[in-house]
Each structure stands twice: as C-alpha cells, then as structure tokens.
Amino acid sequence: MTLKQPLFQCPKPIHRLHHFTREDRFFIVDLDIGQILETDNLIWEILQLCPESTQDKILETLSERYESTLIYQAFEQLRSFEEMGLLVGNTGREILKKKNRLRIFVAGPIETWTSDKTYVRSGYRLASKEILSALSKYADLFFHASKSEVVSDGVYTISGGTSRHNFLFQLQQNQIDGIFMPMIPLDMVEQMPLHLFSSGVPVISRLGSPRGHGGSMIDSILWTYAAMNEHDAFITPTRSIKDFYAQHVLDADCFRVIPNGVDSDLFSSMDKAQARSQVAEMLNRPKIRDKKIVGFFGRFQPEKGAGIFIKIAKMLPDVLFFVVAPTLHAYQLQKLPQNLIYIGEQPPREMLPLYLNTFDVHCFPSIVGEEAFGNAVLEAMACGVPPVVTNFAGLPEVVSEAGRVVVCQTFGQDIGSFAGYVEPEMLSKAIQELLNDDACRIELGKRARERALEFKWDTTAKKLVMLYENLKRKKQFASRTRFKTSFVPSYDSLDNRLQCQSILTNVTEQQNQQPLMHTSYYQDWKAALALTLLERHTVHEVETVLMHIVKDKYSVADILNRVNGFAQATSL
Amino acid sequence: MxxxxxxxxxxxxxxxxxxxxxxxxxxxxxxxxxxxxxxxxxxxxxxxxxxxxxxxxxxxxxxxxxxxxxxxxxxxxLGLLVSNTVRRVPDENRKLRLLTFLSQIPTAQPENGSNYLLLESLSRHMEVTVGLPKDQWSESYRDDKVFHFMPIETDLKRARTYYINATYDVTMAFAPVDFGLLSVEMNEVIPFFSWNNVPTIVRVHSGVKNEEAFINFVLAVYGAKRPFDAIVVDAPWLIPRFQEILSSEVDFCVIPDPVDLERFQPYEDKMIGKRCINAIFDTQEVFQKLVVGIIAGEVSEVNYRVGKFVAELCPELFFLVFAAGLPDLYLNNLPNNLVFFTETEQFGTDPHLLPMLLNGIDICFFHATLQSSSSLLFQSLACGMPTLIGTANAIPEFENACAFIDLKKGITDREHLKRVLEDLKQLLVDSREMERLSTEGRKLAENFSADVVSLQFVNLMHSLTQRQLETQSKSTHNSRRSLFCYNYDSNYGSVRSQALQHPHASSESIEVALAKEFLESHTRLQTEMLLTEIYNGDREKACHILEKLSGLIL
Incomplete structure (x- = not known):
C-alpha cells in the first residue's frame, strides 16, 4: 500500500508521557509540558513507536489491528499536537541535565533574544539584548513560546498553558532557579501575577527607566516593589535611580546597582583623521575633515536635548555639530543652522563607531525622565570621545572624571517626559573649553576610553548571576512564620469608651496549625495588623499600609523592624 | 484550616x-x-x-x-483537587454530641449546682462529654451514668487537641466569675473559637466582682465569635449594658440558669425560714420585724454601704443582705436590724439552707446589674418571695412577676435608696400585691425548670448547627488578594498608598481593601475595631465601610 505522505514525520523524540484510563476514557499526560489530553490508545501506541520507527514502519506495524484510515487520522492529530508543542519534540531536557548552570526564566518575549540589534534605536532594548547575550554564557535561559524547543546553546523555549498553576508547574519541571524581567511593563496586570506565582523563585526586575511616561513608569516600579518578596530584587544601572526611589520607599536595599556594559570591541578608538576623511567622503562634506566637531548621538528629540543642541550650534558657528540619530523627527521641518549636519538615517550598528570617532566632543544634553545610564555616552567614550553631560540621573556616575559634567535643573516632577532643564550657555562653555584645549581634550578622550573599559556586559552578567545565588540563599533561610492575631474590643470604664486591643497567639509553638492556649500575648494593634497582613502579603505591601496609617517613615520603619525581628526570632 | x-x-x-x-x-x-x-x-x-x-x-x-x-x-x-470541604452533617436521628470543659467534676452539690443541673438535664437530650483536668481525673468516672468524662492533659497548651479528636456537634464553655478555672480566659478566647468549625456556646454568668474585667471578657468573646457561635447570658439586664458600651444591638441569647424547683419552693410555714435566720444570726428581731432581703451584687464595699444606710434609715425593718465573701471587719458594730449573709460555703453543705433562708424573707430587693447573680433572684422567686427589682432598663420578661424601680444611678446613691425603701414599705403594707407577686414570681420561676432550660439550650444548639452548615455552604474563599502599593502623584512628586484589586488593577482605598481581607479571617466586630483604630476612633466611618461591604462578602 502506498502511504500518502502524512505531515507527521517519524522518527522523532517524544516527551515524558504517562497514560491512564478512566472508565472508557483514555488520557495521556505530557509531563514535560504539564498538559492532560484525552485521546485514544492508538495515539499512545504510535507515540511508543515514534522514537525508533519511521511512519511507514508504524503504519505497517499497526495496520494489523487498526484500519489505515484511523492511523492516518491519528497521524494528523499528532501533527496538530506537535504544532502546539505537545507530546513530541525535543524540549532540551537532555541537554539541560548535562550542564550545571543556573536556569533563568526570562519574562519577556523570545524576540528579545532573537531580534537583530543592527537597527535597534532604543538604548533600553539594546541593553536588554546585550545583558541576555552575556547572561547566556553563564546561565541557561528559558523563554515562553508556543513550542518547547532548543533555540540555541543554552537558550530554550518552553510552552504550556498560561494558567497560574501551569506556570508554576513549568517552573518546577524545568527546575528554574530564577526569573529575570528585562523590562518592567507599564501594564500592571502583567506584573502582579509574576511575583505572586513565582513560588519562591527569585525574581529580578531590571529598571532601565526610573521615571518618565508621565509618572506611569514610576507607578509600575512601585507596583513591582509592592509585589516583590524578600528574595526578589531590582537591578538598576546607576545609584541615582536607587537614591530616587529611596525617597519614596523604605527598603531601598532591594535596588541593587549593576551597571550596564559596553561593547568595547565594536566601539573603539580609530584614527580620527581617517574617520573624518571617510565620513566626509560618504556625506560629501569636505568641511568635516578640517573643522572641530561636536556630536549628538541618540534620538533627536526635545527631551533628549535636541533643542538645546541646536541652540549651542548657533552659539558656536565655527564648529560643526553632527547629529547621529535615527531621524530628525519634528526638527526636519525647521530651519537648522548651517553648521549642523545630520548624517541621514541611522546607519547599521557596525557603522556607528566610525561616526562617533569623528567627534571631538560628545555633547549629551538629555534630560528625559527615562534616562538612566546613558548607553550612548558610554559608547562614545569607548571610542575615546570625551563627553560633556549634565549632572542628571546617573550620568555623572558613568562619566566620573572622564568628561565634563554641567549642572542642570532637575524638576521635582516630570512634565511629560521632561525631568529637567540645562542652560545651553553652560554646555556651550564646557564644550568650548574642551575644543580650545587640545591637550586636555585628548587626555580626557583617553580617560574616557579607559573608563568605558570598566563597563563590560560580561561583568554585568556575572554580577547578575551572583545576585541570583545570593537571593536563592536568602530564600533558603527565609521562613514565613504564621501567627494568629485578633483584634478585640476593650472597654475602658474610666473614659467610658471602647478601644481596640490585639492579641497574638502561637508565639512559641507553631508546629500545630491550631492556635494553642497559653501562648497569647497582647501587643500594639499596628504590629498586630502588620503580622496579620504578612500572612498573605509582602513586607513592602505592609509598609505601604502602615505608611498610610501612621504617615511617618521612621515610625513605620520601627514597626517593621520589630515585626521582622520578632518573626525571625520565633521562626522555626 | x-x-x-x-x-x-x-x-x-x-x-x-x-x-x-x-x-x-x-x-x-x-x-x-x-x-x-x-x-x-x-x-x-x-x-x-x-x-x-x-x-x-x-x-x-x-x-x-x-x-x-x-x-x-x-x-x-486554587480550585484544585478538593471540593469545598463539607463538614459532616449531624444525623438527624442521632443525638447531638456536646463537649464541655469544667475544672472539676460537676456534682449535685449546691456550690456548682446550676452547672450540674443544666448538664444533667442536657444529658437527657444529648450525649454530654465533660472534659476534666487530668489531675482531677479518676478511673471511676468512666462508670458515670450521666456523663461521659474525658481526662485532658494538664499541660493546657495541648488541651485543644481533643477538639481535633472530637466529632462533637457543639461545644460549650462556662465563663466563670473568677477566671482561675480551666475555662476560657480572655486572651485565649481566640484560640478557643479558632480551633475548628464546631459551633460553640459561651455561657456567661452574672454576679461578678470585677465589672470591667467581666465586660472585657465578654467583649473579647463577642469579638471572636463566628456567626454560628452564641453567647448565652443568664439574665436579660446584661444586654442593655453591653448595648450601651457597644452603641449597637447585641445578639446575646438569654437563657437563665435552671432552678431546682423541688428544692426552692414556697414553704407553707414561713416560720421555718425565720427560725433558720434566727439560728444563723442569733437575732430575735427576725420574729418581730418584717424581713427585707437585699441582693446588691458581689462588691463588698457596696453591700456594706447599702446595708448600713437602709438599716439606719428604717429601723422598723430587718435587713438581710446577701454579701458573699464580705470580710469580717465589716461585721463589727452593725445595727441590730442588719445582718450580712457571707458564708456561701454553708450552702454547699446543706442543700436546704438557702431555700429556708429565702423563705424567711418577706420581701426582696434585687439590684439588677452585672454584679448581681441572677440565680439568686430566680431561686428567691421560686420560693415565692415578692421582689422589687431595681433596674436602669425595663425587663419585659419579668413584668408581671416583680415590682420595679428605676435605678439609673448607682445603688449607693442615697436618694435612690430612700426611694427603694419607700417602695418596699408601700409593697409590704399591700397584702394583695404581695400575694400576687409571690404567686406570679413562682409561676415565672417554673419557666426556669431544668427541663425547660435544657430544651432551650437544645433548640439553640440545633439552630447553631444549622447555621453553621448554611455558613459553610455559602462561604467562598477569595484567593484574589489586593495588592497594596504606592501610587506616584506626579503633580506633587510624592507617593500615596493604595490598594489595587486583582486582576483588573482597579484602585480602592486601603481601608476598604483591609476590611475585605479581614472579614475573611476575622469577625465583623474585630474588623470594625481595627478600622475604628485606623480612622482614629471614628467608629461611624468604620461601620459605614462594613455596611457597604456586607452582602458583597459571602
């Protein structure tokens, strides 16, 4: 019999499976995915033969007992299952077992990994990609996708349902050590399930943008702060972000500073004359060879200081002002000064060092709320270009002594995405000083390169891995003590009024779930409230509630210290 | 759990x-x-x-x-593996099983007679198990014909393990006047109620020395009790007092202690009683004057002051003040027409002593407060003693059977005491009214027989078990908790706290979210107390939130 070519091809590996019958119903359990399928015995028999036999052989073997039509139908059904990532295929589990590395689930789309960074415009997205790339050298990464498969060495996708329970099952089955959130979403609804459902696995959330988006980013971060457990953490590239949030929250220690890196192999110094000559020819602008050049590198938008840059250009008509940006945005409709040159559409990433090396000075006037680190500054520094930046956000930390830092005005609250303002004259003055002092400028350029070499993506990844190890240990030794608290009315006959007393039970004996006699203690109702909430909420949530009630940070800190200390002292 | x-x-x-x-x-x-x-x-x-x-x-x-x-x-x-847990439904054909704890074996001896009487009468309608401390236990108790006895561990921390073992339908705890007994102490009310899903009755007796401690104990119980638990007080005048404190209605049940109507009954020959008084106090005045019994409560100082005042004001009457535990130093230099009966231990040795004493009294004044034992009142009514009740609130249950005098101020107010004496004197000369009060009082007391009272308890227990099943079948656990978090106000550059409801992230006030959560694991009163504190004593706001939420929480 000629077999019509089915789309289900064999041999192929199958998942870990189990089958059972219940009355007349036949079930197969896909243990790798955590799904239960009601099917029939024929499917099971095919699956048993699947790893070793071709489809023809399977057909031959089974046609003694089943009609070929039924077998074809079963193949068809299996093909559908395969497309859904069920029952068959390589989940990477075998590869997984051989390596002894951290297993990190990345809470983001697989495209974060697979996308081409050549034309990525967002520093944040680029940094996400670089971190994941570097992390994959030290940890296995897992992404959620429609199918379970091996994407590349150390990178896998896992499929499964989207229910909370199935997510937990997947974490467990794949022995996930930690969850990494490369970007905090603005949509809180995505947020909350992650920390609630992480089942004790540390979750590290990366802050790229401390502010901006009209305050909605801050809200997302504050929501994450509330939902996170004691063994979770934020990472932020600069201390300034941590300091910003320390104004508003008690537990600033959950913000860990792990700087970004820079690809200092790609972004490196070149002979400036040669670079200029090449660019001059490419742009057909001979002046580029001879004039001093101040560069702008980034999105040419008002909040990135584009308007300031234009004003500086007008102040220094003898200097060329280069704009390396994806587009001029609204400024393309304006009459720009003649000494301002836009190189055109953003070139591919590999070409960027060439343009950066033409700069004598890199001017970075950004005061956007989302500014966290200034990847662009570091990339230019890696090319040996001294920066002139504002003292906004983390820029001074990045630049350190390897550039010029100009004081800007920081707004108490954002206006749109604007979080500050810098006087063009002040930037212009700093630029002029550098342009007029060749020795200083050259020396600063060297320092800039050296400074940039301190920032490596590899180091970022290693620190991240170390943080996961630390958090895992913290989780290991953490214990959630359960206390039964109650609030009883208490009558004060002198004042003829009722007040609230609270009683804590099971202080010294907690093996039994039932509250026991003679282990009860009176306590302050706020501490009792905190202890009650800790049964179902995080410490940060309790902090939020207490701040609402008590309104004083120091008092809240005192209550939380007492409660935490008490919980630690009485934990089993 | x-x-x-x-x-x-x-x-x-x-x-x-x-x-x-x-x-x-x-x-x-x-x-x-x-x-x-x-x-x-x-x-x-x-x-x-x-x-x-x-x-x-x-x-x-x-x-x-x-x-x-x-x-x-x-x-x-999460809705996995287990259906809503359903408690075993008591078989309608089977007797209810009651478990109670006592510090010592109940006997028919008068000093703990009412508990025994109650439990003994309950045992005719249900299986009664009495938990006793191990050091009170004797093997001979296993053969008791009336009760099942069960030893419990001396280490009271483990006492409640027997609740785990038990498949009892109802439990009962006696709130004693003094808190030295095994029964529930105030800071252990919560464990007591949290133990399992069995309805619990807390039996609260009037006649307390320390009013504030007593009030706080009852408040703790009231705060802890679940919808299928009950507080049963022995006297109706307790309720207005608690309503006044709580500024709201209270759902206490009133079931008096049973009265042994065979022991406590009117003697045909009143002289027996008078001779008894004479024998105890060695006074002839009891034969020469009408005898007024005064039950003013358990506070020695109050009894003394009241007794002295009325005796000096009315030398033509003889006053017998019930003052258990009054120290001897108070007994010096008393007027001839005043005696204090302090020896409650005597009641224990001779079951007829108290009935005789009561029969020797011509009229009784009873001050209806927390501090006055209702048992004594009902016993005196059972003896046919005409009674004037001083109360700050009406007691409709006793309307026909007693005379009343409004006593909004304390009994030690002299003007009030003068009015009490006037009323007493008026009654004493009105023989028809006295006769009527005697007859009606006895009739009322017959409603407090052991059989009647125990049936009231049985009916209550049935309704509680039914309510418990209804509560259980309705209850759903809201596993979707709120997220308490900060919200950034970009206008002010500051944060404020909020509660976000999962999964739609809609914002609500912290207080409402807390109320919802607490109502799942704490009683309404406890939640109200907490909210009141959060609102800096504004109980109205707290109640308003709970009113809004009632019906939303199943």
Whole structure:
C-alpha cells in the first residue's frame, strides 16, 4: 500500500508521557509540558513507536489491528499536537541535565533574544539584548513560546498553558532557579501575577527607566516593589535611580546597582583623521575633515536635548555639530543652522563607531525622565570621545572624571517626559573649553576610553548571576512564620469608651496549625495588623499600609523592624 | 484550616522517576506533589485529621503532615483537587454530641449546682462529654451514668487537641466569675473559637466582682465569635449594658440558669425560714420585724454601704443582705436590724439552707446589674418571695412577676435608696400585691425548670448547627488578594498608598481593601475595631465601610 505522505514525520523524540484510563476514557499526560489530553490508545501506541520507527514502519506495524484510515487520522492529530508543542519534540531536557548552570526564566518575549540589534534605536532594548547575550554564557535561559524547543546553546523555549498553576508547574519541571524581567511593563496586570506565582523563585526586575511616561513608569516600579518578596530584587544601572526611589520607599536595599556594559570591541578608538576623511567622503562634506566637531548621538528629540543642541550650534558657528540619530523627527521641518549636519538615517550598528570617532566632543544634553545610564555616552567614550553631560540621573556616575559634567535643573516632577532643564550657555562653555584645549581634550578622550573599559556586559552578567545565588540563599533561610492575631474590643470604664486591643497567639509553638492556649500575648494593634497582613502579603505591601496609617517613615520603619525581628526570632 | 474527610475531585495519581503526580480530571490540571501530600491524599477521603496523623506518623513527622494539610488547603483555594470541604452533617436521628470543659467534676452539690443541673438535664437530650483536668481525673468516672468524662492533659497548651479528636456537634464553655478555672480566659478566647468549625456556646454568668474585667471578657468573646457561635447570658439586664458600651444591638441569647424547683419552693410555714435566720444570726428581731432581703451584687464595699444606710434609715425593718465573701471587719458594730449573709460555703453543705433562708424573707430587693447573680433572684422567686427589682432598663420578661424601680444611678446613691425603701414599705403594707407577686414570681420561676432550660439550650444548639452548615455552604474563599502599593502623584512628586484589586488593577482605598481581607479571617466586630483604630476612633466611618461591604462578602 502506498502511504500518502502524512505531515507527521517519524522518527522523532517524544516527551515524558504517562497514560491512564478512566472508565472508557483514555488520557495521556505530557509531563514535560504539564498538559492532560484525552485521546485514544492508538495515539499512545504510535507515540511508543515514534522514537525508533519511521511512519511507514508504524503504519505497517499497526495496520494489523487498526484500519489505515484511523492511523492516518491519528497521524494528523499528532501533527496538530506537535504544532502546539505537545507530546513530541525535543524540549532540551537532555541537554539541560548535562550542564550545571543556573536556569533563568526570562519574562519577556523570545524576540528579545532573537531580534537583530543592527537597527535597534532604543538604548533600553539594546541593553536588554546585550545583558541576555552575556547572561547566556553563564546561565541557561528559558523563554515562553508556543513550542518547547532548543533555540540555541543554552537558550530554550518552553510552552504550556498560561494558567497560574501551569506556570508554576513549568517552573518546577524545568527546575528554574530564577526569573529575570528585562523590562518592567507599564501594564500592571502583567506584573502582579509574576511575583505572586513565582513560588519562591527569585525574581529580578531590571529598571532601565526610573521615571518618565508621565509618572506611569514610576507607578509600575512601585507596583513591582509592592509585589516583590524578600528574595526578589531590582537591578538598576546607576545609584541615582536607587537614591530616587529611596525617597519614596523604605527598603531601598532591594535596588541593587549593576551597571550596564559596553561593547568595547565594536566601539573603539580609530584614527580620527581617517574617520573624518571617510565620513566626509560618504556625506560629501569636505568641511568635516578640517573643522572641530561636536556630536549628538541618540534620538533627536526635545527631551533628549535636541533643542538645546541646536541652540549651542548657533552659539558656536565655527564648529560643526553632527547629529547621529535615527531621524530628525519634528526638527526636519525647521530651519537648522548651517553648521549642523545630520548624517541621514541611522546607519547599521557596525557603522556607528566610525561616526562617533569623528567627534571631538560628545555633547549629551538629555534630560528625559527615562534616562538612566546613558548607553550612548558610554559608547562614545569607548571610542575615546570625551563627553560633556549634565549632572542628571546617573550620568555623572558613568562619566566620573572622564568628561565634563554641567549642572542642570532637575524638576521635582516630570512634565511629560521632561525631568529637567540645562542652560545651553553652560554646555556651550564646557564644550568650548574642551575644543580650545587640545591637550586636555585628548587626555580626557583617553580617560574616557579607559573608563568605558570598566563597563563590560560580561561583568554585568556575572554580577547578575551572583545576585541570583545570593537571593536563592536568602530564600533558603527565609521562613514565613504564621501567627494568629485578633483584634478585640476593650472597654475602658474610666473614659467610658471602647478601644481596640490585639492579641497574638502561637508565639512559641507553631508546629500545630491550631492556635494553642497559653501562648497569647497582647501587643500594639499596628504590629498586630502588620503580622496579620504578612500572612498573605509582602513586607513592602505592609509598609505601604502602615505608611498610610501612621504617615511617618521612621515610625513605620520601627514597626517593621520589630515585626521582622520578632518573626525571625520565633521562626522555626 | 482544612477539615477532613474531604470530597476530592476526580483524580488520577501516579509516580514516575521518583516524582508524584496527581491529575485533576475535573480541572484538567496536573500537579506534582511530595510524598507526604501523596499519602494524605490516599487517606483524606475517609479519615479525619487525627486519623490521618495517626496513620502517617510512623512515616512522617507531625510538622510534615501539617504542612501537607496546608498544601492541600492551598490546592483547594486554587480550585484544585478538593471540593469545598463539607463538614459532616449531624444525623438527624442521632443525638447531638456536646463537649464541655469544667475544672472539676460537676456534682449535685449546691456550690456548682446550676452547672450540674443544666448538664444533667442536657444529658437527657444529648450525649454530654465533660472534659476534666487530668489531675482531677479518676478511673471511676468512666462508670458515670450521666456523663461521659474525658481526662485532658494538664499541660493546657495541648488541651485543644481533643477538639481535633472530637466529632462533637457543639461545644460549650462556662465563663466563670473568677477566671482561675480551666475555662476560657480572655486572651485565649481566640484560640478557643479558632480551633475548628464546631459551633460553640459561651455561657456567661452574672454576679461578678470585677465589672470591667467581666465586660472585657465578654467583649473579647463577642469579638471572636463566628456567626454560628452564641453567647448565652443568664439574665436579660446584661444586654442593655453591653448595648450601651457597644452603641449597637447585641445578639446575646438569654437563657437563665435552671432552678431546682423541688428544692426552692414556697414553704407553707414561713416560720421555718425565720427560725433558720434566727439560728444563723442569733437575732430575735427576725420574729418581730418584717424581713427585707437585699441582693446588691458581689462588691463588698457596696453591700456594706447599702446595708448600713437602709438599716439606719428604717429601723422598723430587718435587713438581710446577701454579701458573699464580705470580710469580717465589716461585721463589727452593725445595727441590730442588719445582718450580712457571707458564708456561701454553708450552702454547699446543706442543700436546704438557702431555700429556708429565702423563705424567711418577706420581701426582696434585687439590684439588677452585672454584679448581681441572677440565680439568686430566680431561686428567691421560686420560693415565692415578692421582689422589687431595681433596674436602669425595663425587663419585659419579668413584668408581671416583680415590682420595679428605676435605678439609673448607682445603688449607693442615697436618694435612690430612700426611694427603694419607700417602695418596699408601700409593697409590704399591700397584702394583695404581695400575694400576687409571690404567686406570679413562682409561676415565672417554673419557666426556669431544668427541663425547660435544657430544651432551650437544645433548640439553640440545633439552630447553631444549622447555621453553621448554611455558613459553610455559602462561604467562598477569595484567593484574589489586593495588592497594596504606592501610587506616584506626579503633580506633587510624592507617593500615596493604595490598594489595587486583582486582576483588573482597579484602585480602592486601603481601608476598604483591609476590611475585605479581614472579614475573611476575622469577625465583623474585630474588623470594625481595627478600622475604628485606623480612622482614629471614628467608629461611624468604620461601620459605614462594613455596611457597604456586607452582602458583597459571602
């Protein structure tokens, strides 16, 4: 019999499976995915033969007992299952077992990994990609996708349902050590399930943008702060972000500073004359060879200081002002000064060092709320270009002594995405000083390169891995003590009024779930409230509630210290 | 806490590669569990918690088993593996099973007579088990014909394990006047009520020395009690007092202590009583003057002041003040027409002593407060003693049977006492009214026979078990908790706290979110107390929130 070519091809590996019958119903359990399928015995028999036999052989073997039509139908059904990532295929589990590395689930789309960074415009997205790339050298990464498969060495996708329970099952089955959130979403609804459902696995959330988006980013971060457990953490590239949030929250220690890196192999110094000559020819602008050049590198938008840059250009008509940006945005409709040159559409990433090396000075006037680190500054520094930046956000930390830092005005609250303002004259003055002092400028350029070499993506990844190890240990030794608290009315006959007393039970004996006699203690109702909430909420949530009630940070800190200390002292 | 046995979903269990899997076919979900949970699941359909522990304790520690219980409870919250746990429904054809705790064996001896009388009459309608401290236990108690006795551990921390073992339908605790007994102390009210799902009756007696401590005890019980528990007070005048304190209605039940109507009855010959008084106090005045009995409460100082004042004001009457425990120093230099009866121990030795004493009294004044024992009142009514009740609130239950005088101010107010004496004197000369009060008083007391009272308790217990089943079937656990977090106000550059409801992230006030959460694990009164504190004493705001939420929380 000629077999019509089915789309289900064999041999192929199958998942870990189990089958059972219940009355007349036949079930197969896909243990790798955590799904239960009601099917029939024929499917099971095919699956048993699947790893070793071709489809023809399977057909031959089974046609003694089943009609070929039924077998074809079963193949068809299996093909559908395969497309859904069920029952068959390589989940990477075998590869997984051989390596002894951290297993990190990345809470983001697989495209974060697979996308081409050549034309990525967002520093944040680029940094996400670089971190994941570097992390994959030290940890296995897992992404959620429609199918379970091996994407590349150390990178896998896992499929499964989207229910909370199935997510937990997947974490467990794949022995996930930690969850990494490369970007905090603005949509809180995505947020909350992650920390609630992480089942004790540390979750590290990366802050790229401390502010901006009209305050909605801050809200997302504050929501994450509330939902996170004691063994979770934020990472932020600069201390300034941590300091910003320390104004508003008690537990600033959950913000860990792990700087970004820079690809200092790609972004490196070149002979400036040669670079200029090449660019001059490419742009057909001979002046580029001879004039001093101040560069702008980034999105040419008002909040990135584009308007300031234009004003500086007008102040220094003898200097060329280069704009390396994806587009001029609204400024393309304006009459720009003649000494301002836009190189055109953003070139591919590999070409960027060439343009950066033409700069004598890199001017970075950004005061956007989302500014966290200034990847662009570091990339230019890696090319040996001294920066002139504002003292906004983390820029001074990045630049350190390897550039010029100009004081800007920081707004108490954002206006749109604007979080500050810098006087063009002040930037212009700093630029002029550098342009007029060749020795200083050259020396600063060297320092800039050296400074940039301190920032490596590899180091970022290693620190991240170390943080996961630390958090895992913290989780290991953490214990959630359960206390039964109650609030009883208490009558004060002198004042003829009722007040609230609270009683804590099971202080010294907690093996039994039932509250026991003679282990009860009176306590302050706020501490009792905190202890009650800790049964179902995080410490940060309790902090939020207490701040609402008590309104004083120091008092809240005192209550939380007492409660935490008490919980630690009485934990089993 | 999860109770066993439970109804499981349709599940399939299997073990592969040293892992234990459970398929929930009703939910189409797969879970991986540890061995302890696996073993508990084997047993939990048909065994109680205690039986499960007993069967598994060879393989696992108690802590592991309790953790497994908690794991299964969490699965139940997720809607996995376990249906809503349903408590065993009492078989209608079977007697209710009552468990109570006492500090010593109840006897027919008068000093704890009313408890014994009550329990003994209850035992005719239900199976009564009395838990006694181990050091009070004797093997001979096993043969008791009336009660089942059960020894409990001396270490009271473990006392409640018997609740685990028990398959009782109702429990009862006696709130004693002094808190030295086994029964519930104030800071242990919560454990007592949290133990399991069995309805609990807390029996509260009037006649207390320390009013504030008593009030706070009852408030603690009231705060802790669940919808299917009950506080049963022995006197109706307790209710207005608590309503005044709580500024709201209270749902206490009123069931007086049973009166032994055979012991306490009117003698035909009143002289027997008078001779008794004479014998005890060695005074002839009891034969020469009308005798007024005064029950003013348990506070010695009050009794003394009241007694002295009325005796000096009315030398033509003889006053017998019931003042248990009055120190001897108060008994010096008393007027001839005043005696204090202090020796309650005597009642214990001679069951007829108190009835004789009461029969020797011509009229009684009873000050209806927390501090006055209602038992004494009912006993005196049973003896046909005409009674004037001083009360700040009307007591409709006694309308026909007693005379009343409004006593909004305390009994030690002299003007009030003068009015009391005037009323008493008026009554004493009105023989028809006295006769009527005597007859009606006795009739009223007949409503407090052991049989009648025990039936009231039985009916109450039935209604509580029914209410408990209804509460259980309605209850749903809201596993979707709010997220308490900061919200950034970009206008001010500051943060404020909010509660976000999952999953739609809609914002609500912290107070409302707290109220919702607390109502799941605490009683309404407890939640109200907490909210009141949060609102800096504004109870109205707290009540307003709870009113809005009532009906939204199942």
């Amino acid at each position: 999860i109770d066993f046995p439970v109804t499981l979903h349709e599940i399939e269990k299997f073990q592969i590669d040293n892992r234990n899997y459970v398929v929930d076919l009703d939910r189409n979900e797969l879970v991986c569990v540890d061995l302890v949970v696996w073993n508990v699941l084997e047993l939990c359909r048909s065994s109680s918690r205690e039986e499960i522990i007993r069967q598994l304790k060879e393989q696992h520690t108690e802590a592991e088993i309790f953790e497994a219980f908690e794991c299964i409870r969490q699965f139940a919250e």
